[in-house]
Amino acid sequence: MYLYGASGHGKVVAEVAEETGYKIEAYIDENPLKERVLSYPVLHEVPQHEIDILISIGNNKTRKRIVKQAELFNYVTLIHPKTVISKRVKIGEGTVAMPGATVNAAVKIGKHCIINTNASIDHDCILEDFVHISPNVALAGNVYVxxxxxxxxxxxxxxxxxIGKWCTIGAGAVIISDVPDGSTVVGNPGKVIKSRSLKI
Structure with a gap:
């Protein structure tokens, strides 16, 4: 398999892939200064044949842009063996779950999401495509993202x-009321400090 993105997030994803038994052929990254990351070569052009891949870039907009442009990608889903994930969870293609994450019953996770280290997602939550749940986030039951x-x-x-589409929830924020699309929310309790257009 290949990893698209050779920065810090890509290093963590590589270790998830290794732990799950995948053979990593190379990274793909547009930065011409990157030649090798960890023990893997870095390609600067996308192979022109069908490949298994995971987009190992933390930025949600960038992941969506790559998916729109890609034609020959078979997307892998990576789940670190040291997660705790209910057998009743549904997870879309291209999603990665990092070590220590806990996902409980009847959760639905979309495509190309990131469930980061030690995140906790309780029962019946729904995460749409391209969501990033950062380390140590806690979602109680029946949360929609x-x-x-x-x-x-x-x-x-x-x-x-x-929580609406293309929102940013600040570090350590405590969300006790619904959040409109395009909002940036910070604080305890969380307050909207700005809103933006949803042209992605």
């Missing part, structure tokens, strides 16, 4: 909350 939203490190979301 819209496409492209990034929930920052250590944030907490109480049960039943709906």
């Amino acid at each position: 819209g496409e492209g939203t990034h929930i920052g490190i250590g944030a907490s979301v109480i049960q039943g909350i709906e």
Whole structure:
């Protein structure tokens, strides 16, 4: 398999792939200064044949852009063996779950999501495509997270909350009320400090 993105997030994803038994052929990265990361070569052009791949880039917009442009990719889903994931969870292609993550019953996780280190996602949550759940985030039950939203490190979301599309939830924020599309929220309790267009 190949990893698209050879920065810090790509290093962590590589170790998840290694732990799950995948053979990594190379990274793909546009930066011409990168020649090798960890023990793997870095290609600067996408192979022109069908490949198994995971987009190992933390930025949600960038992952979506690559998916729109890619034609010959078979997307791998990577789940670190030191996660705790219910057998009743549904996970879309291209998603990665890091060590220590816990995902409980009846959760639905979309395509190309990141469930980062020690994140906790409780029962019946729904995460749409291109969501990034940062390390040590805690989502209580029945939380909805819209496409492209990034929930920052250590944030907490109480049960039943709906967070819109392409939002940014700041580090350590405590979300106790619904969040509109395109919002940036910080603080305890969380407050919207700005909103933006959803043209992605």
